[in-house]
Amino acid sequence: xxxxxxxxxxxxxxxxxxxxxxxxxxxxxxxxxxxxxxxxxxxxxxxxxxxxxxxxxxxxxxxxxxxxxxxxxxxxxxxxxxxxxxxxxxxxxxxxxxxxxxxxxxxxxxxxxxxxxxxxxxxxxxxxxxxxxxxxxxxxxxxxxxxxxxxxxxxxxxxxxxxxxxxxxxxxxxxxxxxxxxxxxxxxxxxxxxxxxxxxxxxxxxxxxxxxxxxxxxxxxxxxxxxxxxxxxxxxxxxxxxxxxxxxxxxxxxxxxxxxxxxxxxxxxxxxxxxxxxxxxxxxxxxxxxxxxxxxxxxxxxxxxxxxxxxxxxxxxxxxx
Numbered sequence: 001x002x003x004x005x006x007x008x009x010x011x012x013x014x015x016x017x018x019x020x021x022x023x024x025x026x027x028x029x030x031x032x033x034x035x036x037x038x039x040x041x042x043x044x045x046x047x048x049x050x051x052x053x054x055x056x057x058x059x060x061x062x063x064x065x066x067x068x069x070x071x072x073x074x075x076x077x078x079x080x081x082x083x084x085x086x087x088x089x090x091x092x093x094x095x096x097x098x099x100x101x102x103x104x105x106x107x108x109x110x111x112x113x114x115x116x117x118x119x120x121x122x123x124x125x126x127x128x129x130x131x132x133x134x135x136x137x138x139x140x141x142x143x144x145x146x147x148x149x150x151x152x153x154x155x156x157x158x159x160x161x162x163x164x165x166x167x168x169x170x171x172x173x174x175x176x177x178x179x180x181x182x183x184x185x186x187x188x189x190x191x192x193x194x195x196x197x198x199x200x201x202x203x204x205x206x207x208x209x210x211x212x213x214x215x216x217x218x219x220x221x222x223x224x225x226x227x228x229x230x231x232x233x234x235x236x237x238x239x240x241x242x243x244x245x246x247x248x249x250x251x252x253x254x255x256x257x258x259x260x261x262x263x264x265x266x267x268x269x270x271x272x273x274x275x276x277x278x279x280x281x282x283x284x285x286x287x288x289x290x291x292x293x294x295x296x297x298x299x300x301x302x303x304x305x306x307x308x309x310x311x312x313x314x315x316x317x318x319x320x321x
Contacts, residue, residue, distance in 0.1 A: 026054060026057055026058060026059035027057055027058055027059065027227060028058075028059045028061065029053075029058050029059065029060055029061065029080060029081060029227075029231065030061045030062075030063050030079060030080075030081075031044070031060060031061065031062055031063065031081050031082065031083070031231075032063045032064070032065055032070035032073065032074070032079055032081070032082035032083065033062055033063065033064050033082075033083050034064070034065070034066065034067045034070070034083065034084065035064065036064050037062075037064065037256060037257040037258065037259075038257060039250065039253050039257060039260060039268050039271055039272050039275075040185060040186075040271065040272070040275050041062075041253075041256075042238075042242050042246075042249040042250065042252070042253045042272060042275075043105075043235065043238040043239040043241070043242040043249070043279075044060075044062065044083075044235065044238055045238075045249070045252050045253045045255070045256040045257075046238040046241050046242050046248075046249050046252050046253075047060075047234045047235060047237055047238025047239075047241075048060050048062075048238075048256075049252045049255070049256075050237075050238070050241065050252075052233070052234040052237045052238055053230075053231075053234045055234070056229075056230025056231065056233055056234050057227075057230060058227070058230055058231065058234065060234075062256075063079075067082075067084040067085060067088045067139075068088060068091075068092075070082035070083075070084055071084050071088045071089065071091075071092040071097065071099055071215065072092065072097060074097075074099050074215055074216065074217050075092050075095075075097025075098060075099045075217055076097070077217050077219050077220070080216055080217070080220045080227075081214060081215065081216050081220075081231055082214075082215050083105065083212060083213065083214055083215075084212065084213075084215055085140050085143075085210075085211060085212050086101065086109075086209060086210025086211055086212075086213070086291070086292065086295045087140070087143050087209075087210070087295055087298075087299060087304075089101045089210070089215060089314050089315070090210075090292075090295060090296060090299055090305065090309060090314060091299070091304060091305075093309055093313070093314055094305055094306075094309060097217075098217050098218040098219070099215050099216070099217055099218075099314075100215060100216055100217060100218055100221050100313070100314065100315065100316060101210070101213050101214070101215050101287065101314060101315035101316070102213075102214050102215065102216055102221065102228055102231075102232055102315075102316060102319045102320075103213050103214040103231075103232040103235060103236065103285040103319065103320060104210075104211070104213040104281075104285055104286060104287045104288075105211070105212050105213045105214065105235070105239065105279065105285075106211035106212040106213065106278050106279060107211070107278065107279060107280065107281040108184075108202070108204035108208075108211065108277075108278045109140075109144055109147075109203045109204050109207075109208070109209040109210075109211045110140070110183050110184045110185055110204075110211060110212065110275075110278050111140050111141055111143070111144030111145070111181060111182070111183060111184060111202075111203045112144075112181075112182055112183075112184045112188060112200050112201060112202045112203065113127065113132065113144075113145060113148055113179050113180070113181050113182075113200075113201045113203075114172065114179065114180060114182055114187070114188050114191070114198045114199065114200045114201070115130075115172070115178060115179040115180075115198065115199055116172065116175075116196060116197065116198060116199075117197045117198060117199050119178050119179065119199070121178070121179055121199055121201070122199055123152060123201070124148050124149065124151045124152025124153075124154065124201060124206060125152040125153060125154065126152075127148075127149065127152060127154060127158075127159055127179060128152075128154055128158050128159065129158070129159070130159055130160070130178040130179050131159070131160040131161075131162055131177050131178050131179075132145065132159050132160070132161055132162065132177060132178070132179045132180065132181060133162045133164045133167075133168055133171040133172070133176065133177035133179070133180040133181070134161060134162070134163065134164070134168070134180065134181040135163065135164070135165055135166050135168075136163040136165070137161065137163065140183075141181040141182065141183070142181070143209075143298060143299075143302075144181060144203040144209070145161075145181040146298060146301070146302055147203055147206070147207050147209060147294075147298045148201060148203050148206060148207075150207075150298070150301060151206040151207055162176070162177050164176070164177070164180075168180035168181070168182045168187050169187050169190050169191055172187075172191065172196075173191065173194070173196065184200075184202055184204075184274065184278060185271055185274040185275040185278060186271065188200055188274075189267060189270050189271050189274055190267065193264070193266075193267050193270070204278075207294055207298075208288065208290060208291045208294055209291055209294050209295045209298065210287065210288075210291045210292045210294075210295040210315070211278075211291070213287070214231065214232060214235055216228055216231075218313075221316075221319075225319070228319050229319050229321075232285060232319045232320060232321070233321055235285075236284045236285045236320070236321065239279060239284055239285075240284060242272075242276065242279075243276050243279060243280065246269070246272055246273060246276060249272070250268070250269060250272060283320070284320075285317075285320040285321070286317050286320050287315045287316075287317055289311070292311045292314065292315055293311065296308060296309065296311065
């Protein structure tokens, strides 16, 4: 009997020793994304679904808000991470907000100026005297347009800007405006799907600008570098998988974008394919210093910056694998 009891105790001890280990607690991160849930965020959805964030000890939550709001929250350390465009980083730092860009997502600035082919607009200089629709004198559409005008030897006074909100598709289709400033992976895809023949001037074909990527703040970068490395690694792993297998990424995105199942599948897949063209590079995540210098030059020319910033504090490649 005693032998049986000893055997039972030993067995219980052995099972306890060999049983499942407690799961380490994950750090909850609320990651801000601009716009709304969209196929363009597929790499993040892939990283979440495949457990790349969890592998880095992160429990990820996606939030959607304006870029300038997100940059302000990250700068105040009310959020630790956000995805924003390069100009938002420099504008935030000019206001004393210590945001830091830690991984480049888009390698090409995702803004174009498009027109119907019969307008004869094939170079930036052809925009002289034209009416150009855009959401308003703010944001990436405006920054990209100003950079394109500069490339064509033009200033804002050489064109007429028409603030139309986010109705560029309707405005161009109805000939309200002769050209419109748009996101490369959005409105041109929609208009071509509707049968319109367009000419497209991609800002990235004329000047390289710091584009959308992952930001944090100086407090997080200095105090918790492993967390930053984990966020960067998860993003880049999801990005690599999406580029390699867009169809799988699309299927995963169906679980994160409520409207995707009811949308035009061919159109949305083309949006993803166009986005991938803007993401490709030999080394994912790496920032090009020249792109930041060009972005600062554009903002200075526009008067949005009054003096140059120390760009070495605005971005870093130290967290890129």
